[in-house]
Amino acid sequence: MPQVIYADNLTEAYGTEKCRRIRRHIFTELSPIAGDLAAHYVKTAERFSFEQANHALIDIHNQLRIEDLNLCADPEELLKAAKRFAEKCYLARHRIEIPLEAYQACLRIVDHYQVKRPSIKGDNLEPALNRMCCHRWWYRRIQILRLRKIETISRNIELVSRLRGTYASDYTIHVKRKQKEKNRLYLASTFVSNENGELFSLQNLADRSVSNPAIRRAELMVRIRGFEMVADHLGHVGEFYTLTTPSRMHACLHNGASNPRHDGTTTLQAHEYLTHLWALIRAELDRKDIRSYGFRVVEPHHDGTPHWHLLLFMPDKHRETVRKIMSHYALMDSGDEPGAQKHRFKAVAIDPEKGTAAGYIAKYIAKNIDGYALNQDLYGNDSVKAAERITAWANTWGIRQFQQIGGPSVTVWRQLRKLDKTDDPELESIRQSATASDWAAFMLAMGDPETPHRSQAIKPYYEHSQQLNPVNGEVYSPLIGRYGDTAPLRVAGIVWKGSSYGTRKHVWMLFKVNSEDVTLRSEAQAERTQCLAGAVSLGLVSITVPTPFYHPEVIHENPTQH
Numbered sequence: 001m002p003q004v005i006y007a008d009n010l011t012e013a014y015g016t017e018k019c020r021r022i023r024r025h026i027f028t029e030l031s032p033i034a035g036d037l038a039a040h041y042v043k044t045a046e047r048f049s050f051e052q053a054n055h056a057l058i059d060i061h062n063q064l065r066i067e068d069l070n071l072c073a074d075p076e077e078l079l080k081a082a083k084r085f086a087e088k089c090y091l092a093r094h095r096i097e098i099p100l101e102a103y104q105a106c107l108r109i110v111d112h113y114q115v116k117r118p119s120i121k122g123d124n125l126e127p128a129l130n131r132m133c134c135h136r137w138w139y140r141r142i143q144i145l146r147l148r149k150i151e152t153i154s155r156n157i158e159l160v161s162r163l164r165g166t167y168a169s170d171y172t173i174h175v176k177r178k179q180k181e182k183n184r185l186y187l188a189s190t191f192v193s194n195e196n197g198e199l200f201s202l203q204n205l206a207d208r209s210v211s212n213p214a215i216r217r218a219e220l221m222v223r224i225r226g227f228e229m230v231a232d233h234l235g236h237v238g239e240f241y242t243l244t245t246p247s248r249m250h251a252c253l254h255n256g257a258s259n260p261r262h263d264g265t266t267t268l269q270a271h272e273y274l275t276h277l278w279a280l281i282r283a284e285l286d287r288k289d290i291r292s293y294g295f296r297v298v299e300p301h302h303d304g305t306p307h308w309h310l311l312l313f314m315p316d317k318h319r320e321t322v323r324k325i326m327s328h329y330a331l332m333d334s335g336d337e338p339g340a341q342k343h344r345f346k347a348v349a350i351d352p353e354k355g356t357a358a359g360y361i362a363k364y365i366a367k368n369i370d371g372y373a374l375n376q377d378l379y380g381n382d383s384v385k386a387a388e389r390i391t392a393w394a395n396t397w398g399i400r401q402f403q404q405i406g407g408p409s410v411t412v413w414r415q416l417r418k419l420d421k422t423d424d425p426e427l428e429s430i431r432q433s434a435t436a437s438d439w440a441a442f443m444l445a446m447g448d449p450e451t452p453h454r455s456q457a458i459k460p461y462y463e464h465s466q467q468l469n470p471v472n473g474e475v476y477s478p479l480i481g482r483y484g485d486t487a488p489l490r491v492a493g494i495v496w497k498g499s500s501y502g503t504r505k506h507v508w509m510l511f512k513v514n515s516e517d518v519t520l521r522s523e524a525q526a527e528r529t530q531c532l533a534g535a536v537s538l539g540l541v542s543i544t545v546p547t548p549f550y551h552p553e554v555i556h557e558n559p560t561q562h
Contacts, residue, residue, distance in 0.1 A: 004031050007038035014042070014050040015466065022054070022561045026061045030072045033150060033171060040157040042438055048183045060153055066113055071146040082138035085113060089132040099125050106132040115141035127485035134483070147175060147396055152266050155251045155304050162302040162379045163256035167389040168396065174184070176392040188281030189513045195468060195475070211371040220295075220365050220402060224311065225358040226439025227294055227407060230449050231313035232489035233440070238294075238357040239319065243277065244307040245270045245342055246334040252303035269296065270399050275367070278308070284325050293406025293449045298366045300393050302379055311350075311361045312405065315451075322348050334551060367392075368401050408446040411460045416495050418503040427496050455537045462489035468509040475507045 007027040010283060012020070023041070027034040037057060044053035062069045067083050071445045081482035089106040095101040110117055118128040118137070131137040135270060154160050165173065187203035210216045231238060249265040252258060267274075278296075285292070296313040314322060330345035350357045366372040368390050371383030378385075394401050404410060416434035433441035443449050446456050464477040464487055481487045492500040 002489045003035045004028050007034040010035075010038040010047075011041050013397070014045050015054065019050070020055055030061065032072050033154070036154070036157070037172075038161055039544055040159075060157075061153065061494045063153060064149055069113055069142070071142070078142050078316065079139055082142055085109060085138050085437060085506065086135040086227060088131055089129075093129055093133060103129055105311050113142075113145075115145050117174070117274045117322060117352070121485065124485070127483045129482075130483040134161070137483075138231055147172060148169065148266075151304075151396055155182060156264070158256065158258055160302075160304045160426055160465075161252040161256040162254075165389070166377075166379055166381055166386065167300045167304055167456075168393040172396055173389060173392055175187065176395065190510065191513060192508040192510055193468075194508050196506070198506075216370070220369075221362060221405075222437050222555050223404065223410070224295055224361060224365075225356075227311075227313060227449070228357045228445060229440035230443050231357075232445070234351075234449070235316075236313045237316045237319055238313050239322065240348040240350060240360060241310040241312065242346040242359075243244055243274055243310070243326070243330055244345075245273055245343070247337055247339070248334065250274065250303060250305045256302075267393075268302075268399075271399055272307060273333075274281075274298075275405055276306050280329050281326055284329070285322065288321065288325075290314065290322060292318070293404060294404075295361065296403045297361070297368060298394070298399055298401050299364065299390060301366050304393060306399065309364055310405070311357055315356075320350070325529045347376060348407055364444065365402070408443055408450050408456055409458075409460065411491055412446075412456075412482040412494055413442060413457050415460060415503050416442075416458075419494065419501055424496070427458075427501075433550065456525060457496070459491040459495045460491045461502070463492045466504070466507045468507045469503060 004024075004027045008020075008024055011023055015023075016394060023038075027038065030037060037060060041057055042051045044056055068084070070077065084340075086246055088109050092105040093102045093108065096105055106129060107117060111348075115138070118131040120128045151160070151169055151172050151528075152418060154165075154171060159165055159169045159171075160167070164170075184203065187206055188201055188431070190202045192200050192202065192205070193199050206212065208215070210219060229236065230236075245265075247259065248261045248263045249270040250259050251262050251333045258322075287474050292312040292314040294310065297309040298306050299309070312322070318422060324346070337345070350360060363374060365382065366374055367377060367387060367429065369387060371387035374383035376383055377386040390401075393399075396430045413434050419431055422428050430442065430445040464479060468473050469476055478487050492504045493500055495501075
């Protein structure tokens with residue numbers, strides 16, 4: 001393991017032989033990040049003492065080694081660990097007859113390994129128990145825990161900063177690049193076929209959806225521009241706000257050095273603080289009957305600590321009240337610390353003579369998606385590379401980068417764009433505004449921009465998903481999910497004046513290509529169907545049969561085939 005040898009060489013001059021053996025053991029177990037840990041060890045030893053460096057290294061090892069779970073192990077070892085933990089839960093579940101006590105016993109295993117608990121709905125514990133007895137569920141949870149733990153440690157030892165890896169660590173960027181390539185290969189080799197025999201790769205469909213960064217950015221800008229046009233029409237003003245966290249939540253100072261005030265707050269905890277802060281602000285605004293509308297953008301500081309930008313529109317008479325409320329709540333926590341008055345809350349009025357609100361926020365949208373039309377970020381990094389790191393940061397922590405505040409439902413907007421021409425003149429007018437990408441006209445047609453979604457005239461229509469049975473060609477709707485819970489409803493159209501209008505035009509079947517030499521597309525429908533049938537018969541295509549109801553006993557009999 002070259003990185004471990006490199007790590008040993010870096011720290012060879014420090015401490016006793018016993019210390020060197022301990023370090024060697026730790027570097028071997030934490031080999032993916034051993035080089036960075038060794039460099040931090042040397043820095044700590046030179047800045048303080050090698051004893052303190054030893055304690056810091058052991059503490060990091062304890063964070064990444066939870067008894068028989070080594071979060072830095074290779075994927076095969078992590079999969080074996082997932083199977084062990086699923087088996088532990090299975091045995092606990094079947095040893096205890098009372099479901100609630102069995103559930104609590106499994107939770108103790110889950111909590112011990114620090115993975116996130118499964119959610120439950122009502123009093124039905126079966127789906128949660130099924131998840132905890134499933135090695136796939138454990139493996140996904142362990143992968144998330146692994147990446148977040150390593151990223152937190154990287155942030156704490158100055159590997160996430162403007163001097164090293166801006167926004168996210170180099171390790172996380174490497175992992176996300178590999179994951180992205182793996183996902184791309186999967187999408188390119190996985191196809192869907194409908195009842196007409198038409199074939200599409202998942203990659204082709206993803207490129208035509210909001211998964212495509214260019215389409216995502218364009219849709220956001222259309223909606224933001226629509227908000228601004230409606231605000232101009234109503235005589236409302238635009239405000240641009242920035243909310244940041246207290247100093248104690250930042251791991252590094254602006255110059256890249258460790259922040260002596262940092263209290264160990266993680267990136268996710270800092271984001272949860274801002275989310276709670278916004279909930280308090282929204283509640284106070286609601287009490288004063290102020291309902292602004294616009295967008296929120298979440299982005300990281302150089303050390304991965306999140307901050308929020310909000311572009312909001314409102315009647316001019318509410319401007320000062322909104323500023324006072326937001327400033328009050330932003331400074332409730334450590335409001336007297338140095339720099340708090342200047343940095344914790346900023347408000348900028350949008351001046352139409354200096355530029356549009358959409359133009360003001362466009363750089364923030366591009367910076368957080370693909371770096372389009374930008375040269376570099378705030379820290380002088382290439383804009384495309386900066387966007388990649390920001391996207392990896394948001395994906396690692398499960399942070400929603402963009403969120404609409406107020407205004408009509410974007411789900412309804414997207415469904416209307418899929419809807420065929422209707423006979424209802426009023427609905428047809430709204431549909432045409434959506435298909436024409438006229439968010440302003442769509443907003444006004446849906447009612448006052450400050451009207452909550454639940455009060456608007458058009459609502460999304462939901463139903464169970466439909467699938468095509470590969471055996472007999474029949475259409476069916478699976479009502480039970482893999483883990484025994486009720487299958488979620490999927491948006492399938494709109495509801496207008498008590499009537500539903502469906503947008504689901506086809507039923508799909510998923511299959512995977514096992515050979516790159518097989519061509520599945522053809523201009524003629526008959527050729528497509530014939531090609532699919534031939535590929536299946538030759539074993540070049542594998543049909544993905546929907547997973548049946550989950551039985552924990554399958555794990556006990558053959559854990560690897562579950």
